[in-house]
Amino acid sequence: WKFSGIEKPHITWSFNGQPLEANERFQITETEDGTTTLSIHKAELTDKGVYTAKATNAVGEAEAKTTLNIAGIKPTLTNDLDATLQ
Template structure:
């Protein structure tokens, strides 16, 4: 039975996150039993852990929706009437790939001279970085154009542009990334209105102004 190498995994959400396999050669004396262990304890029995055995002597452990608590040593022990053989692998979860939880709106209408805000929520470990894009170019942050990152348990990223000008009318998007990978957001088309609709006074108010 072969030893398995140390495995580092970046975890996507709702995906087959970790997959280990070992091929066990057995003879006519008897096909072995192959239980798996996690840190020298029997493997937890739940829907995330699945062990499959095939006729060619391969035992495969699959972990779905892996978590940081799944880091550790996994051991397959093959036993039959002749004896026992082991294969070990160490799972090191390096990070969780980013995922966008709430994407940008498809359109946004802003008024000339006012402040517009774009918001996107994204998660991952470590917390993802964000690059805002206007058109096809990276947006340079200034005193007027500001970006805010989440703090604590928050996962919201915002872009605020004060004193909106006609030249701010464009398609905006965001690139979310960490050590596990990167994602591109939807595009938001921003339309800037150059006039404001004033409130029309009521009849009573208008009569008082005469």
């Protein structure tokens, strides 16, 4: 999302109403033009829900919300496919 204001707003993110902090899976970036991006690495089924970006400055606040739905997670193979079956 892109937020703008005469005074640059402070952006906070939340997930299902709870504060969301950047970590190894959740990367939050902001550019000089006011664009903020949340990237989720190795998404899990528990990551589905409502994500909110809230912009606040001395004049007021604005927010944008989106819902992330995850239909399923790609399976991974745990056995060696080259192994010979007996």
